[in-house]
Amino acid sequence: MSTGGSASLKEALTAQLYQLFRVHGFEGVSIGAISAATGLSRSSLYHHFPGGKEEMAEAVVARARGWFAGHVTGPLRGAGTPQARLKAMLSAMDEAFAGGSEPCLVASMLVGAGSNPVTDGLRALLNEWLDALGACLVEMGTPKAKARPAAAAIIGRIEGALILSRGLGDRSHFKAALNDIAREAG
Amino acid sequence: MSTGGSASLKEALTAQLYQLFRVHGFEGVSIGAISAATGLSRSSLYHHFPGGKEEMAEAVVARARGWFAGHVTGPLRGAGTPQARLKAMLSAMDEAFAGGSEPCLVASMLVGAGSNPVTDGLRALLNEWLDALGACLVEMGTPKAKARPAAAAIIGRIEGALILSRGLGDRSHFKAALNDIAREAG
DNA sequence: GTCTATACTAGGATAGAC
DNA sequence: GTCTATCCTAGTATAGAC
Numbered sequence: 001m002s003t004g005g006s007a008s009l010k011e012a013l014t015a016q017l018y019q020l021f022r023v024h025g026f027e028g029v030s031i032g033a034i035s036a037a038t039g040l041s042r043s044s045l046y047h048h049f050p051g052g053k054e055e056m057a058e059a060v061v062a063r064a065r066g067w068f069a070g071h072v073t074g075p076l077r078g079a080g081t082p083q084a085r086l087k088a089m090l091s092a093m094d095e096a097f098a099g100g101s102e103p104c105l106v107a108s109m110l111v112g113a114g115s116n117p118v119t120d121g122l123r124a125l126l127n128e129w130l131d132a133l134g135a136c137l138v139e140m141g142t143p144k145a146k147a148r149p150a151a152a153a154i155i156g157r158i159e160g161a162l163i164l165s166r167g168l169g170d171r172s173h174f175k176a177a178l179n180d181i182a183r184e185a186g
Numbered sequence: 187m188s189t190g191g192s193a194s195l196k197e198a199l200t201a202q203l204y205q206l207f208r209v210h211g212f213e214g215v216s217i218g219a220i221s222a223a224t225g226l227s228r229s230s231l232y233h234h235f236p237g238g239k240e241e242m243a244e245a246v247v248a249r250a251r252g253w254f255a256g257h258v259t260g261p262l263r264g265a266g267t268p269q270a271r272l273k274a275m276l277s278a279m280d281e282a283f284a285g286g287s288e289p290c291l292v293a294s295m296l297v298g299a300g301s302n303p304v305t306d307g308l309r310a311l312l313n314e315w316l317d318a319l320g321a322c323l324v325e326m327g328t329p330k331a332k333a334r335p336a337a338a339a340i341i342g343r344i345e346g347a348l349i350l351s352r353g354l355g356d357r358s359h360f361k362a363a364l365n366d367i368a369r370e371a372g
Numbered sequence: 373g374t375c376t377a378t379a380c381t382a383g384g385a386t387a388g389a390c
Numbered sequence: 391g392t393c394t395a396t397c398c399t400a401g402t403a404t405a406g407a408c
Contacts (some may be wrong), residue, residue, distance in 0.1 A: 009373090024298035027214035030401060044374050046403070053402080107349050108297050111289070112210035115269050119353075126353050152350055153366065157339070158348025163293050164338055167305075167312050173338050180339065195391090216383060230392050232385065240382075 009057075010048055013038060018060045022105040026057055032149045054118065057109070061121035064105050068125060071096070073132035082139035086185050089133065090178045093158055100165035100174025107159060129155060140185065154181055196234055199224060204246045208291040210244055213298045240304065242296070244297075247307035250291050254311060257282070259318035268325035272371050275319065276364045279344055286360025293345060311328035315341060326371065339368055 018037050022030050035042050049055040049170065072090040076085050090107065106122050113119045134147035135153060142150050161177030164170075202209050204223050217239065235241040257278040260361050262271050283290065292308050299305045319340060320333035326334050347363030350356075 023278065025211060029208060029297040031403085032319050032400065040373095041375055043376085043405090044402080048373065053328075100360075103297070104349075106353055107293065110349065110353055111294050112214040113231060123352055123355070126350065143339050149359075149362055153343070153363070156346030156359065156363060157343055158346065159349045160342030160344065163290075163296065163345045163349075164342050167292060167296055167308055169309070173335075173342065176335055177339070177342060217385080218383065226391095227393055228385075229387090229394080233391065 013040075013048060014056075014059045014063050017056050018063055018149055021057060021060050021061065022108050025108040026118065027109045028052070035107070048070065054116070057118045058121065060105065061109070061125070062117055063141075064161050065121065065125045066127070067096075068129060073128050076132040076136045082136045085136055086133075086140070087182055089136075090182055094178060097162055097174065100162060100171035103166060104159060104162055107162070157181065191220060193263075199226075199234060200245045200249050203242050204249055204291065207243060207246050211294040211297045212239070212304065215239065217334070231357045236314055238253075239300070243304045244307065245352075246291065247295070247304055247311070251307065251311045251314070253282075254315060257362050261315050263319040268322045269371055271322055272319075273368055281359065283348055286348060286357035289352060290345060293348070304314055321365050343367065 008165055017034065020037060021036060024033075024070075031042050031045060034045060035039075035057070038045070045056075046052065050061065072089055075088045075092070078085060080088075084151045097103075106125060109118060130148060130151045133151035134142075137150050138144055157177050157180070158174075161174045165172070165174040206220060206223060210219075217228050217231060219225075220231060220242070231242075232238065235245065237244075239306070241252065258275055261278070264271060264275075271305045283286075284350060292311060295304060295308055316337045319337035320328075323333045323336050324330055343363050343366070344360075347360045351358070351360040
């Protein structure tokens with residue numbers, strides 16, 4: 001069945017696109033650069049993504065949401081103590097951002113963005129993350145009314161530490177943020 | 187004397203460039219867009235910045251460093267209690283980022299950036315900020331060895347909250363971060 | 373599913389008139 | 391100091407062969 005092979009090829013392609021978009025942002029990625037990075041001609045890229053760059057970006061955001069569902073929000077709502085689940089989230093962060101050396105897709109794609117299908121997906125990802133983390137915090141004793149702001153504070157610290165780590169070329173800021181969050185959670 | 191008039195005109199131009207670069211990042215800004223935004227032809231832009239887009243970006247970063255020196259790092263090292271100086275910094279943040287609705291130049295310019303004169307300037311800005319804030323924290327009782335990480339944590343929270351506020355279209359995250367930092371400082 | 377070829381637009385940059 | 395005109399490259403996108 002050809003769709004099976006096509007799907008995994010497209011999956012691999014999307015993984016490469018993900019890396020390009022997270023580094024350069026939406027406006028910073030060109031079809032030519034994608035062609036060079038993937039080894040596929042422009043036409044082949046349009047064959048897989050007839051909608052061009054925007055469809056590529058949407059696929060990348062959908063992929064990121066899927067990864068988050070499997071590695072972040074799923075585990076946050078899964079089995080184990082809430083403390084252990086929060087630490088699992090932090091491990092996933094360390095993996096997703098390669099210890100602080102890789103940029104965040106959400107932050108990069110937000111640059112220069114007006115309102116479009118891509119930003120809607122980014123917002124959805126952020127909300128899914130906030131909801132799952134907030135629920136975990138409630139189990140840890142955070143009052144329900146304060147859970148969402150507390151979750152936002154944690155996510156914000158991760159995102160901010162990432163900027164500092166990359167801006168200063170020093171991953172210790174990212175590592176320290178993860179450690180601080182883990183320590184405060186007990 | 188013509189240089190006086192030219193300087194202020196270039197100042198005004200750089201202010202417009204600053205707004206474009208902070209929103210779209212380096213790669214996302216085009217000379218055509220700058221021309222449209224400023225009303226100046228491409229040639230006129232090259233007259234003021236013979237080095238093209240990179241020289242424009244450098245001027246913008248230099249301007250941001252100057253603004254920080256006057257509104258952030260200067261006051262942080264200036265007169266008054268360290269608590270009052272930290273609150274002055276937070277007020278400056280609120281102004282610089284328009285209550286959480288405007289993006290950070292550093293974060294935007296970092297997207298897609300390799301190592302170049304512009305990123306060097308961004309790193310310098312970040313280090314100047316860290317140094318001044320760290321010194322202020324020492325005066326507030328933070329042990330010297332912990333001052334720089336503590337300063338980085340505060341800056342990271344501001345940057346991260348900015349991403350959340352913009353990504354979710356909800357400035358409350360930025361406001362909450364400023365409030366939390368102020369409260370913790372006593 | 374991939375390619376070459378092509379069209380057309382937008383991007384960066386310069387020359388030279390006013 | 392600003393403009394029009396120009397150049398060349400890179401950008402997005404499509405057509406059609408294999």
